[in-house]
Amino acid sequence: MHELGVVIDIVKKVENIARANSLTTIDTLVLQIGELSSMIPRYVESCYPAAVDGTMLEATNLRIEILPAAARCRKCSSVFNPLKHEDCCPHCSAKEADITAGREFMIKEIIAC
Amino acid sequence: MKDFKVIEIKKSVYESNDKEAESLRQELKDQELFLLNLMSSPGSGKTSTVLRTIEALGEEMRIGVLEADLDSSVDAGTVAETGTKVIQLHSGGMCHLDALMTREGIEALGTEGLDLAILENIGNLICTAEYDTGAAKNAMILSVPEGHDKPLKYPIMFSMVDVLLVNKIDAMDFFDFDMSKLTEYVTRLNKDIKIIPISAKTGEGIDQWADWLRNEVKNWKQNK
Numbered sequence: 089m090h091e092l093g094v095v096i097d098i099v100k101k102v103e104n105i106a107r108a109n110s111l112t113t114i115d116t117l118v119l120q121i122g123e124l125s126s127m128i129p130r131y132v133e134s135c136y137p138a139a140v141d142g143t144m145l146e147a148t149n150l151r152i153e154i155l156p157a158a159a160r161c162r163k164c165s166s167v168f169n170p171l172k173h174e175d176c177c178p179h180c181s182a183k184e185a186d187i188t189a190g191r192e193f194m195i196k197e198i199i200a201c
Numbered sequence: 202m203k204d205f206k207v208i209e210i211k212k213s214v215y216e217s218n219d220k221e222a223e224s225l226r227q228e229l230k231d232q233e234l235f236l237l238n239l240m241s242s243p244g245s246g247k248t249s250t251v252l253r254t255i256e257a258l259g260e261e262m263r264i265g266v267l268e269a270d271l272d273s274s275v276d277a278g279t280v281a282e283t284g285t286k287v288i289q290l291h292s293g294g295m296c297h298l299d300a301l302m303t304r305e306g307i308e309a310l311g312t313e314g315l316d317l318a319i320l321e322n323i324g325n326l327i328c329t330a331e332y333d334t335g336a337a338k339n340a341m342i343l344s345v346p347e348g349h350d351k352p353l354k355y356p357i358m359f360s361m362v363d364v365l366l367v368n369k370i371d372a373m374d375f376f377d378f379d380m381s382k383l384t385e386y387v388t389r390l391n392k393d394i395k396i397i398p399i400s401a402k403t404g405e406g407i408d409q410w411a412d413w414l415r416n417e418v419k420n421w422k423q424n425k
Binding site for chain 1: 203204207208209210211212214215294295297328330331356357360389392
């Protein structure tokens with residue numbers, strides 16, 4: 089459970105964005121988490137109430153979108169999901185691949201006024 | 202009814218840290234100070250490896266050490282006994298160091314006259330890998346008792362480090378540790394990685410590690 093410190097940091101960032109855009113009420117925060125990120129969505133959700141306590145985001149909803157993982161095979165260059173295929177290329181069975189997506193952790197948007 | 206709208210942000214959570222790290226790296230380059238970020242699980246032998254490193258290189262370069270821990274100054278005390286410049290950083294419960302905390306540590310340590318600063322990161326293989334500290338190079342230690350399958354469990358860490366020290370090789374006989382399997386798993390994730398087996402206890406392999414580090418420090422100063 090190492091999510092709390094990072095979520096507190098996100099809350100600060102969102103507060104700064106809200107102030108910079110003269111927003112007074114935030115309804116929803118939307119985060120995007122890659123399948124290969126070290127942030128576990130379930131834990132981000134469970135520490136969210138503690139992280140927003142006493143901040144501008146106190147009464148907000150949290151929505152998390154999961155971004156799928158992708159890898160490119162070093163032998164045949166085909167792109168596949170390394171989690172679904174256990175790091176093994178489904179086309180040529182090679183085990184060497186480079187991760188191209190899935191490690192993201194993004195603040196996507198806020199719904200606010 | 203309030204007029205809510207969607208405000209697109211599309212920013213990586215790590216973006217501000219990445220920027221901070223990049224500017225710290227540039228400043229350290231200008232000062233010709235090589236910062237090594239050393240990561241591992243708790244108990245893999247970070248501090249004893251740091252001591253061996255000081256022993257091997259302490260006479261030819263000036264070394265400073267940043268010890269990061271959640272609390273306490275046990276490790277800093279151990280390193281300070283060698284007469285090396287050392288500072289203890291407390292991450293205040295955070296399980297990683299970010300570029301800002303590293304900068305504060307470097308400033309508190311004082312960079313004047315230093316050639317090499319070793320950041321002993323918090324014992325953790327997860328989020329330490331995702332926060333760029335601004336270091337010139339990243340190293341990690343995997344100790345033999347932890348097992349050769351660690352790269353399968355912590356792929357992010359193994360894919361981002363420049364060098365992997367396999368520590369406690371003196372204990373190889375007591376564990377089912379397969380070095381060739383480890384090499385296979387690691388190079389699958391990171392084809393450019395350098396793997397150096399060492400024993401911080403007996404000193405085996407430390408000369409190879411010192412050679413690597415000496416060379417990197419030299420390159421860092423030359424390619425200004």
